[in-house]
Amino acid sequence: MAPNRKPPQPPPLFHDTGDSIKKKIKGHISNSKALTDRLVKELKPQDATFDNVMLPGELLGNEESLETEVLMFYQAVSESQELRDASTEAQKIAKDYSVEASMREDIFQLVKAVYEKKEKLDPESAKLLDESYKDYIKMGLNLPEGSKRDRFKEIKLRLGSLETDFERNLAEEKGGVWFTPEDLTGVPTDVTSSWEKGTGETEGKLKMNFAYPNLFPTFKYAQNAETRKTAYVANTNKLLKNKPIFQEVIALRDEAARILGYPNHATLRIENKMAKTPERVNDFLSDLRQKLQQGGASEKKALTELKKSDLQSRGDSKGNFDGHYWLWDNPYYNRLMLERDYSVDHEKLAEYFPxxxxxxxxxxxxxxxxxxxxxxxxxxxxxxxxxxxxxxxxxxxxxxxxxxxxxxxxxxxxxxxxxxxxxxxxxxxxxxxxxxxxxxxxxxxxxxxxxxxxxxxxxxxxxxxxxxxxxxxxxxxxxxxxxxxxxxxxxxxxxxxxxxxxxxxxxxxxxxxxxxxxxCWTPGQLKSLSNxxxxxxxxxxxxxxxxxxxxxxxxxxxxxxxxxxxxxxSKHVNDALFNLRQLHFGIFDMTIYQPENHEQATSWDFAELYNKLGYDIQHLDTPVQLGESNDWGNGHTTFAHVISGYDAGYYGYLFSQVYSADMFHTIFAKAPMNPTQGRRYRRTVLEKGGSIDALDLLREFLGREPSNEAFYRELGLQV
Known part of the structure; x- marks a missing residue:
């Protein structure tokens, strides 16, 4: 470490055991419960203020967050099964307590009293109070006590358990596909050299697991079309145990939203985001889909011709052109087009990026x-x-x-x-x-x-x-x-x-x-990053x-x-198809959280919906074109975003690109390394976090209302 640069606080420690993880999370819950019990015992609504109701809980929450985030983190990174299991259990315990705490009528009455007093507060404290009050409302505290409120609490507890199980299944998935070296012709040996080598029945084969560093190069480089298909279909079906979990989560979220008086879960989730309403999101996605469709069709046509000429040039008797352009063809021929038409060899480029x-x-x-x-x-x-x-x-x-x-x-x-x-x-x-x-x-x-x-x-x-x-x-x-x-x-x-x-x-x-x-796309920075x-x-x-x-x-x-x-x-080569794929994910997410009625939410065939939407939006062939049903794959069971935090929110990846493009092209495009603007961006946007409305941050940084012009221009589309 540099001299005289001792940090004013130590870093977190990672020396827990399974028992200490569970003990710590229970201790934090006990402290939190003791505080709220004391507040309710000592205070009456007429005496409630921000300082004696809101502030104590927030200060305790600050301090407890120093350990709780670490306790939840073990399940993502620990080599110990004991620690991962304890971390997952701790997450369930914390979620259950969160539901219980957020549905306490007695503490809600104190918060409500503070909210209605309209004290003069600093902006961040005012935002804290406003959001806390609305969070209680969304946890059913405006519901009359009785069966509805009891059912709502039951749903929230069940959802916490289901969400954790879904995430754990994803984290601990250990499947894969065995391929012969011949099957893997074209896949770089730098990738396959670390794969598990088979014994017994799999002697002479290599196991491709579904981790991205193994899966994506197989899609991009395997010359054998059957290998790409096998890998693609196996990956989309790797977590069938998540199928009933997915089904139940969607049904329960819809039921909970309707109990609160919302028409669907999407309306509930979006009202406090930048988009505000599902209608605005739907219009954005629909408009973008319409603008991209023609480009997608043109790109598919060119890639299909490339596939045909590639197979002919290889004299591939086993893979003669079948007239189809499959989902699993796209990563392979997209790469081939970059190499053929743009002389972009990503294997050679990688040599410059240790x-x-x-x-x-x-x-x-x-x-x-x-x-x-x-x-x-x-x-x-x-x-x-x-x-x-x-x-x-x-x-x-x-x-x-x-x-x-x-x-x-x-x-x-x-x-x-x-x-x-x-x-x-x-x-x-x-x-x-x-x-x-x-x-x-x-x-x-x-x-x-x-x-x-x-x-x-x-x-x-x-x-x-x-x-x-x-x-x-x-x-x-x-x-x-x-x-x-x-x-x-x-x-x-x-x-x-x-x-x-x-x-x-x-x-x-x-x-x-x-x-x-x-x-990562501007010449000066690309050169500076390379070695x-x-x-x-x-x-x-x-x-x-x-x-x-x-x-x-x-x-x-x-x-x-x-x-x-x-x-x-090459930056925007086949950009329409790439963004149509993102639209597939976003539109699927919005669709499942806007059912026409609750019965639809409980009866949807999500595999069929997911695959049918994918084809209707991207028009890349699937096994359906060979006469199979639309349940050939179960990609929704691996779609963590729509279960774990991005529910009715995946559109945000595209929606936020409007703002990212506007900021870059307005402020940084002409001088990406301008330190004055970089520091202004840090102070104006990044430092404030969520303490100020995001739209206000953008207005201050841009000096005007945000615009979608740069976003559409970046995609080569008319505004």
Missing amino acids: LSTCIAKMLEIFEQLMGLSFVEVVGKDRDALSPDGDGSHIVWHKDCHLFTVWDSEDQGGNFSGYLYLDLHPRPDKYKHAANFNLQPGFINRDGSRHYPATALVCNFSPPTKTKPSLLKHDEVTTLFHELGHGIHDLVGRTKYSRFHGTNVVRDFVEAPSQMLENW HYSYLSPEYEATWRENSPKDAKQPDKTLPDDLIDKLVK
Whole structure:
């Protein structure tokens, strides 16, 4: 660690046992219950104020969040089954208590009294009171006591259990498909070299599990169409145990919304978001679908012709052109088109993006743009930083990277928080890429600040003995996107933990990171992020030479201008089909949460709905075109978003792109590394978190009302 840079607070510790996890969560619940019991006993509604009702609970919530988020995090990253199980159980216990606490009539009467007094409060406290009051209403506290309220509570408790089971099934899924080496022709050996090797009946085969670093390259590179189909269909059917869970969750959410007086779950969920109403969301998705349909058809036609010529050129007697363009064809021929028509070879491009240097250069971008400084904590410095003197306790796995994060000197040089990076797959680890807030930031009781700890959990291919971990360009973009969420956490400066960092409305939360993705497509930043792996060490240079033609000249150290130009020109290739796929997800989500009546919500065949919508929107062939029924796949059973937080909210990925495009093209497009604008963005948008309405943040940053012009222009569409 740098001298004289000791953080003002220690990082969280990761030394729990299964018993300690359960004991801690029960202790937090006991403390919370004791506080609310005391408030109800000591206060009458006429005596209730913000300071004696709202503030005590919020301060306790701030303090308890320092442990509770870590307790829930173990299920995503721990190697111990005991810890993962205890973490999952703790989550269930916490959800059940949350339902119980949020349905207490006695505490609601105190909150209601405070709400109706209309005290003069600072804006963040006023927002806290307003949202808390409305949350109680949405938990049924305006319902008359009796059967309706009892049923509502029963539903909420059941939903908490179902949601946890759905997430755990996803996290612990261990399936896969066995392929022969011949089946996998075309898939890079860097990918398959780490796959499980078969014995007995599977002797001579390799197991492709469904983790993204294995699945996606199979889709993109396997020359055998049957291999791609087998992998695709198996992946969509890997979690049939989630089928009844999905069915019950949708039915119960619809019933709960109707008990509260809403016509459907979508109306309930969207009223406090930026979109405000399902009608606005439906109009947005419908308009975008209409605008993209023609482009999608044109792209499909060109890709179909490419498939036909590819099969003919290979003389593929087993795969003669069948007149179809299948769902599982698209990743393969999209890649082939990029290579053929744009000379974009993503395997070659990956050589310029070793993970280790890419991370360092991304952090440099945030240092220059937003006024931050990152110091990695290694070796004995971890022991010095740990409250118990054991540096192994401040990470959950030996391969984790830990950074202390500071404001740059021109920003005051103050501590900003802790950043963790957990980058490679391992058994039972969370399988995608995401940012987890481990400890939020907030103002302590004594007026000092508690700073956040945030973690990026990813699954990039690990290094081998002869090569470092190399990132495909889409993985570079993913890493920068998730790091953007981490920065949002790290620079948060709110009073209460509930508004910290990424705790903003769901249809805005992706906008800051989506905006940052543009830095992975601008020539100057692409060059600055690149560093050909052959320059990292003599051993890596030797590896490169062994795999190159004799007397080949060592590549440029950074990405050459001609390759950058080709990559940038390829940005919007087959963009319509990509966005139609996102529309499929968004429209499916909105459809299932807007049934015509409750009977429809309980009787839907979700597999048929999911697959039929997919074909109607994308027009990519499925087994239905071979005469099979629409239940050939069960993609909805792996669709975590619509169960775990993005219910009636997946549209937000597209909706927030309107705002991300507007911010980038208005403020940053001409000078992406302008430090004045970068720091203004940090102060105006990121620091405020959810403490101010997102639309107001945008208005202040843009200096006007947000517009969709840049979004449609980016897609090559007319406004």
